[in-house]
Amino acid sequence: MSRPIHVAIVGSGPSGFYAADSLLKSGQPVLIDMFERLPTPFGLVRSGVAPDHQKLKQSIQVFEQIAGSPAFNFFGNVTIGEDIKVEELQQAYHAVIFACGAQTDRRIGISGEDLSGSHTATEFVGWYNGHPDYRDRSFDLQQEVVAIIGQGNVAVDVCRILTRPVDELRSSDIAEHALEALSQSRVREVHVIGRRGPAQAKFTTKELRELASLTGVTATIEPAQLRLSPVCETELAHLTASNAKKNVDLFSSIAANVPASDKRRIHFQFLASPIEIRGKDRVEGLTLIRNRLSGEAFSQQAVATGDPFELNCGLVFRSIGYRGEPIAGLPFDAVKGVLPNQRGRVGHNGTPLGGVYVTGWLKRGPSGIIGTNRADSIETVESILEDLGKATLWEAPGMAAIETTISGLRKRVVGLSEWRAIDAAEIERGAARGKPREKFTRIEEMLSCCP
Ligand code: NAP
Numbered sequence: 001m002s003r004p005i006h007v008a009i010v011g012s013g014p015s016g017f018y019a020a021d022s023l024l025k026s027g028q029p030v031l032i033d034m035f036e037r038l039p040t041p042f043g044l045v046r047s048g049v050a051p052d053h054q055k056l057k058q059s060i061q062v063f064e065q066i067a068g069s070p071a072f073n074f075f076g077n078v079t080i081g082e083d084i085k086v087e088e089l090q091q092a093y094h095a096v097i098f099a100c101g102a103q104t105d106r107r108i109g110i111s112g113e114d115l116s117g118s119h120t121a122t123e124f125v126g127w128y129n130g131h132p133d134y135r136d137r138s139f140d141l142q143q144e145v146v147a148i149i150g151q152g153n154v155a156v157d158v159c160r161i162l163t164r165p166v167d168e169l170r171s172s173d174i175a176e177h178a179l180e181a182l183s184q185s186r187v188r189e190v191h192v193i194g195r196r197g198p199a200q201a202k203f204t205t206k207e208l209r210e211l212a213s214l215t216g217v218t219a220t221i222e223p224a225q226l227r228l229s230p231v232c233e234t235e236l237a238h239l240t241a242s243n244a245k246k247n248v249d250l251f252s253s254i255a256a257n258v259p260a261s262d263k264r265r266i267h268f269q270f271l272a273s274p275i276e277i278r279g280k281d282r283v284e285g286l287t288l289i290r291n292r293l294s295g296e297a298f299s300q301q302a303v304a305t306g307d308p309f310e311l312n313c314g315l316v317f318r319s320i321g322y323r324g325e326p327i328a329g330l331p332f333d334a335v336k337g338v339l340p341n342q343r344g345r346v347g348h349n350g351t352p353l354g355g356v357y358v359t360g361w362l363k364r365g366p367s368g369i370i371g372t373n374r375a376d377s378i379e380t381v382e383s384i385l386e387d388l389g390k391a392t393l394w395e396a397p398g399m400a401a402i403e404t405t406i407s408g409l410r411k412r413v414v415g416l417s418e419w420r421a422i423d424a425a426e427i428e429r430g431a432a433r434g435k436p437r438e439k440f441t442r443i444e445e446m447l448s449c450c451p
Helices: 014-024 043-047 054-067 086-092 121-128 153-163 176-183 205-212 230-237 239-255 372-390 399-407 416-431 443-448
Strands: 005-010 030-036 072-076 095-098 118-120 145-149 189-193 217-220 264-269 272-278 285-294 301-312 315-318 345-348 351-358
Touching: 005 014, 005 086, 005 372, 014 030, 014 043, 014 054, 014 372, 043 054, 054 072, 072 416, 086 095, 086 399, 095 372, 118 121, 121 153, 121 176, 121 315, 145 153, 145 301, 153 176, 153 189, 153 205, 153 264, 205 239, 217 239, 230 239, 272 301, 351 372
Parallel strands: 005 030, 005 095, 030 072, 095 351, 118 315, 145 189, 145 315, 189 264, 217 264
Antiparallel strands: 272 285, 285 301, 345 351
16 A cells, blocks of 8 residues: 555544544554534543543643644534535545544433423533533523433533532633533532432442542432342442442442531432423423333343332433434434444445444444543554555545635634644633633634634
């Protein structure tokens, strides 16, 4: 392979950057063009990772190094499917890798889900992280009681931002509008509700421990909620269950806590599913139903018992996982919310389309931590190199074929130097407030920094 491989990567989050890294380290001559809908790169590391978890954002330094390669180009503020057609990319590049993540939320499918005061976790996370799509959302933080549906790490992030003393967030890169709203918050009590039991909660113990030890907050659980069935005991005894086991131990110590009236309270509730979000014009409460677990160890499902109960609350966050979105012209697995693929090769019923690949959450579903995407992207790049190694490499024009489309766009396209100008301006704004950066939350503001 002496001709360079021209690769387009759609999406600039961790899986996109790890794919670029793997291509650059492959020993093959490559030219990579990365496309991003927003003017700013780094996807969920910028707008998903919680502002009080700055260490997790250090992967950005690695991504910046990858972006510094002479074989790498960035095209921000360009939407594939709108500004440039998918077919145009397919005709211009040897390989197109979709790394667009899981951009929507799953729905519970109950009445009241769209009432005012019922939000997805995504909206709240995007809002406090300054994502332009969520800049103008508002959350009624004058409510004292909040319910979060779901027991994964996103639910932990939402709960922590709602309950952590606001002064502890001031030196983070949380968006200023969120800091202002949180400083006026009257939230006193947050219920974190799981449809299955304590042994099945998806929290990682590290995140759970941090949540349970926040200053000025008491975490509580009714001890009766921690009774485990023999099947749950079997699960916990298994070698692979060390996280679940540590969670259950931690829940037991939380159950000994006594709520204090001068503290905020986080209450974990297991084996309960909402069947209705109640309210006339806005959320007034949840009707829940108690569940029991049914099935074999590690595949136990929640089954409603028919025993309903009420929880009065003024704000609900649905944190039940993300979903990938279909891409026009490509096959889509609507059940899993992913592009159907084999080792990253997108195809129908196991037959690859050729030239189209996928990585990250759009490939495997919304699971894992930032680093999980590295192995995922390495696998996809291995498939690309294997496929291209078998064929005589045609002369792909790469960017030359779509330059006319790009230069004809009636919008500013953000390259690396423009991104660096936005980055520098954000860092400068942040320094004035003692923060690592103050993000621009509107696309026009971002573009106005570009030289
Ligand atoms: P998740 O870990 O898959 O958790 C989703 C939760 O929603 C589970 O408790 C699930 O229960 C529940 N759920 C799903 N459908 C439901 C329904 N219809 N009704 C009620 N509950 C329902 O997803 P996530 O919290 O969105 O996190 C996504 C990924 O990002 C995870 O891999 C997570 O670890 C990662 N993440 C990591 C960090 C970090 O490392 N700090 C931070 C944020 C996110 P079941 O188990 O019964 O399905």
